[in-house]
Amino acid sequence: MRFFIIGFGQAGGKILDLFLCREKEAGSTIKIKPLAVNTARTDLMGLKYVPKECRLLIGQSDPRVKGHGVGTDNRLGAKVAQEEIDTILNAIDKMGTHDIDAFLIVAGLGGGTGSGGAPVLAKHLSEMYPEPVYAVGILPAPEEGKLYSLNAARSMISLLKYVDNLILVDNGAWKFEGMSLRESFTKINEEIVKRLALLARAGEPVESGMIGEMVIDSSEVINTLRGGGISSIGYATTLVEDKKSKGFSLFRRKKEDEEFVENDKATKIASLVRRAALGRLTIPCNIRSAERALVLVAGPPEHLDRKGLEKAKLWLEEQIAGVEVRAGDYPTKRTKHVAALVVLANVTDIPRVKQLQRLAVEAKEEIETVEKERIEKTLEIFDEDLEPLV
């Protein structure tokens, strides 16, 4: 799955940078195209792995921005993106789009630049390119305040109009015990990157000498994510033992031994997938409200198992509302872990989204009331008999 990843704003840029960092460390051969777009010069300068020619500063000519960000004003973020959309699209075009499978815009939805810019970019990309446009939207934690919630709700509604799928991540649900939100961000970013890295492996050529038990094509990812809804992703890993160090009973005959190992493998894969689907999702949701699902398992080939994957698939079909479950694996010698990814596509029962919508309505009303009261109070200062000019 060849993604053109656009990190929009600070959170988006940081996640893109970390993705490139982890891919490099893993010696990955997966091809992705990166572009970081921001209104803040320092954010772009802070990136280490996004090549300099793949960073784009916008909004320089706007006196309110001038390379310093849009200060959590996502309307300004959207305006700047709209005004400079040709520059952004040119940068994308110049990097080449002929060999990509999909666009992936990553942005924090509570701020200004990414929150406002991501929907504008999604709109134009979906109009210009036949490839699907996905977004990873990061929702603010409740303690970040109502302005962030209002921004996120607005951005989310706009994104849903234009993207083929919106993968949500909830900072609130992912805050780590005993850590500040800022400290948690680093860990949350690692979690997001792990999931995206596995998704990017779907349909890609496997390492030399390796054959997948059940290969999944990028078109199957595209089919799972079609339809324009919201997705949540589950993930689980397990450290696998070295086969040589595994002791089996000496009293068992060889054939039974093999059967035992095979059954054990299948059960392990199936339970790993279950753990991924029932554990912490990128956005907590009712799994029964999912329309489709995609399962991807990666790990050393001797630990992958077709029967296990089929078992997991049947189980997941029972769990979700729809019947479409796709499953595949990706053998790799580069790890001692087996990882399972479960994409729950087009989920509808998401408490945080409902809460966000409520909060946003409240915030909007509050802002309007405060503004009205302020105007009234300001006018009270003046003598009532004073005639206005117009």
Ligand SMILES: Nc1nc2c(ncn2[C@@H]2O[C@H](COP(=O)(O)OP(=O)(O)OP(=O)(O)O)[C@@H](O)[C@H]2O)c(=O)[nH]1
């Ligand atoms: N998971 C995660 N969330 C982040 C991170 N940085 C910021 N956020 C979230 O993203 C929102 C703010 O978005 P930013 O990306 O910082 O804002 P921006 O797009 O740069 O926009 P402005 O700074 O307003 O110009 C906040 O609500 C945070 O919850 C990060 O590194 N990881």
Ligand SMILES: [Mg+2]
């Ligand atoms: Mg910023």
